[in-house]
Amino acid sequence: MTPAEIRDEILDILEDISPDEDLDGLKDDVPFRDQLELDSMDFLDIVMELRKRYRVQIPEEDYGALASMGSTVEYLEPKMRDIVKS
């Protein structure tokens, strides 16, 4: 997957977790927390959705990398590079 595809995938997960949220104006360099009402339960859900969909494992000590869209895509790129977008 390309970084752009990974970004789409994260958007899809966010859309799934929070269908009533407007994600159109989401800024990549601003923490999710400052733009969306996500709490720790929701962050755990992003991790679990990635595991469910792509078998990507994210160890707990790396959760900090998921702070914003930009940092998330950067962190996931090496892990998802070889996954073919379905």
Place this chain on the structure above:
Amino acid sequence: MTESNASDHYDTIIIGAGMSGLAAGIRLAHFDQRVCILERHYTIGGLNSFYRMGGRDYDVGLHAMTNFAKRGDKKGPLAKLIRQLRFRWDDFKLAEQIGSSIRFPGVSLDFTNDIELLETEIEQRFPGQIDGFRSLCDSLLDYSDMDGGDQRFMRSAREVMAEHISEPLLIEMLLCPLMWYGNARENDMDFGQFCIMFRACYLEGFGRPFKGVRMILKNLVRKFRGLGGELKLRSGVAKIHVDNGRAVGVVLDDGTELTGTRILSSAGNVETMRMCDDITEVDVARAGKLSFIESISVLDRMPQSFGFDRTIVFYNDSESFHWSRPEHSLCDARTGVICSPNNYIYDGDEGELPDGVVRITTLANHDRWCALPDDKYQAEKVRQYEAAVASSVRFMPDFRRYVVDTDVFTPKTIRRFTWHDNGAVYGAPQKQLDGTTHLPNVFLCGTDQGFVGIVGAIVSGISMANRHCLQVQ
């Protein structure tokens, strides 16, 4: 237990298809677990089910869903559960209450889903107390402090309230709805539970889906099945089989055996312990004692047509509010909850409910109801219905001449359909907030874990599933 083949093996076995079990099931099935919900009754819902009688639909327990949130609200338990279960706001589509009242002799406080009204009411009726009320609001624990770790959780709510409010009557009045809607402890309340209920009732408020509890349950069960979850009705768990200090599976009432990696039970703490075959005696004294009788009246007109527009009235007929099991009588109608499901602000396109309805809940003694021989039991249902209604009409317009149909259920009914000891509605006073048991792979959810009410039970199912069944993988 015989070796089962892999196709009978579940990642998680859930006991009970009430709100908490169904919510937990959705979380686990969503994350690809093989999960089975076992329910002893022939239908889902547990303490908040629904039934049809004489051509009419009835809810067992839904007066109001607490924790109201508007479309687009992102904070609070309701928004959280909608996200966690991947619902949309419209799946619940709650209509807001018109307004509720706390009525004591000679004084009444109205409240809505906007705390400002309650503040104004307190300012008018108890002018010296408004600052105390505001400082009490400021001292409330947050939902995030609710895992029991906070030292203040177990404090006496009455004690904390008295630090802020000096008028005893106001303390009694504020406690009345909160105890009615979620306190398993007699006479006093844990401060943590007080904070949960204060937020749920006064800060967030009441709502109801037009179609009542069946709408919520049908959504839950449809989602669960859609994710591949298995639901087995008429499948009571007789025994949890323990081997080498771990649960390995369950034996159903009909002898069927199922194995599971872990078990999540909403049957209650004492009730679950009793199923474990490594335990010979359970401490039944730990079960809750508070149970109710529900007196439902179907009317030939809408309550607003005779001047009753309240969604809920919490009444008490003296200056002190008694929250305990009636020891020497079947029922105690000195305090009660009056609810009219008609008095919500439903959407124009939903129209009106088919009938006017008034529901009254009063305290009742399970053991006394169960000790009655059958003919006496039937006669007492009629008598106690009349007593509850007679008590309530002191606090609302008399509606007795409009009644066209009635139904009554008692602690015995509640016990018979939910298997909770004593027909206890809010479970044991001592909660097991972390959901653990003496076995490393058996966990509790629902009433006895800590959160009660419809929203509370759903949140409990979600958080126990997350904590004990998903994160460990």
